[in-house]
Amino acid sequence: MQYRQMGKWGVKLSVVGLGSYLTIGMKLDEKQSRATVKAAFDLGINFIDTANAYNTGAAETMLGKVLKDYKRSDLFVLTKVFAPMGSGPNDQGLCAKHVYEQCHASLERLQMDYVDLLMCHRPDPSTPLEETVRTMEDLSRQGKILYWGTSEWPAELMVKGNAVAKEIGARGIGVNEPRYSMLYRHPEASVFPTCGQEGIGNVIFSGLAHGMLTGKYKPGEEAPDGTRAASDDTNAVIKALYWTEENKKRSQEVVTMAGDLGTTPAALSLAWCLRKPEVTSTIIGATKVSQIEDNAQAADLDIPQDVLDRIEELFPAPPVPGL
Numbered sequence: 001m002q003y004r005q006m007g008k009w010g011v012k013l014s015v016v017g018l019g020s021y022l023t024i025g026m027k028l029d030e031k032q033s034r035a036t037v038k039a040a041f042d043l044g045i046n047f048i049d050t051a052n053a054y055n056t057g058a059a060e061t062m063l064g065k066v067l068k069d070y071k072r073s074d075l076f077v078l079t080k081v082f083a084p085m086g087s088g089p090n091d092q093g094l095c096a097k098h099v100y101e102q103c104h105a106s107l108e109r110l111q112m113d114y115v116d117l118l119m120c121h122r123p124d125p126s127t128p129l130e131e132t133v134r135t136m137e138d139l140s141r142q143g144k145i146l147y148w149g150t151s152e153w154p155a156e157l158m159v160k161g162n163a164v165a166k167e168i169g170a171r172g173i174g175v176n177e178p179r180y181s182m183l184y185r186h187p188e189a190s191v192f193p194t195c196g197q198e199g200i201g202n203v204i205f206s207g208l209a210h211g212m213l214t215g216k217y218k219p220g221e222e223a224p225d226g227t228r229a230a231s232d233d234t235n236a237v238i239k240a241l242y243w244t245e246e247n248k249k250r251s252q253e254v255v256t257m258a259g260d261l262g263t264t265p266a267a268l269s270l271a272w273c274l275r276k277p278e279v280t281s282t283i284i285g286a287t288k289v290s291q292i293e294d295n296a297q298a299a300d301l302d303i304p305q306d307v308l309d310r311i312e313e314l315f316p317a318p319p320v321p322g323l
């Protein structure tokens with residue numbers, strides 16, 4: 001495993017992290033969740049990503065049971081707040097009340113005294129930035145969190161958030177969590193360059209486009225049984241964002257390129273995300289131990305220039321807005 005520094009901050013994260021959306025505490029029972037975490041840990045993965053809202057707390061609860069077996073200082077645990085956790089007016093968003101209460105609820109579910117990072121899962125235009133930044137600083141000073149971060153925040157908002165933090169003597173954003181893959185290159189336009197300037201790390205999600213870039217979804221065929229795309233419980237995003245014949249065809253080209261390099265399409269797709277110095281880690285989702293073993297190979301894969309050029313032709317970045 002390789003480790004990268006989280007932006008300008010001192011902590012080091014494995015370049016492959018283990019996520020828990022739709023998997024741990026949902027598709028995976030306790031035995032499978034344990035096996036998944038063990039496989040990841042044995043491969044050197046020290047970074048675990050979760051959120052209060054993943055299966056309405058069930059992912060954190062399962063991680064709480066499983067992670068008790070590990071030394072706390074060997075793990076970097078990130079959780080998130082923002083998405084609805086109830087139907088009341090203060091059961092969502094980034095106001096001080098909800099962030100404070102959900103931080104404590106997450107700690108209880110995770111059975112931990114602190115989380116390494118608490119992340120704003122999305123922006124909340126109804127709450128002043130200063131209120132959220134101050135709450136993160138207060139939680140840090142209380143020893144409940146070590147760093148805070150943002151997910152899917154536009155570049156300008158991260159800059160504003162850091163400016164507010166500086167003004168009030170609070171710590172700034174540690175890491176951002178954007179969607180990023182060959183099939184979704186939007187962060188390259190302004191999010192990555194801004195994070196580079198601000199010293200904010202990036203832990204990217206859906207680097208395999210929910211499995212589309214593994215090559216298992218073939219042109220002209222339905223999703224194989226047991227896969228994320230096959231079940232209506234888990235396929236909303238893959239169907240909405242990636243499910244086209246064109247993408248299935250392009251994913252077969254990734255299979256061919258990976259075969260020529262003696263690697264797998266999943267490892268090639270994740271290593272491609274890691275070519276960006278602004279990317280600290282790629283968070284993987286996995287339903288099988290074999291997927292973790294496959295995906296972790298990305299950490300040691302250098303992609304030759306001719307293959308990078310071919311990927312550029314097949315998966316061009318979208319035009320930068322305003323240019």
Ligand SMILES: NC(=O)c1ccc[n+]([C@@H]2O[C@H](COP(=O)([O-])OP(=O)(O)OC[C@H]3O[C@@H](n4cnc5c(N)ncnc54)[C@H](OP(=O)(O)O)[C@@H]3O)[C@@H](O)[C@H]2O)c1
Binds near residue numbers: 209228229283290291
């Ligand atoms: N911040 C946010 O808003 C946000 C949003 C989404 C996710 N995340 C985080 O990022 C993590 C990863 O996101 P994601 O699940 O969308 O990632 P992904 O890596 O694009 O998709 C993961 C899924 O693809 C399939 N897969 C993975 N490796 C494979 C392999 N080697 N071969 C074949 N199939 C494979 C598995 O599904 P099947 O086996 O079921 O087909 C797996 O659950 C999540 O767990 C979560 O922690 C964050």
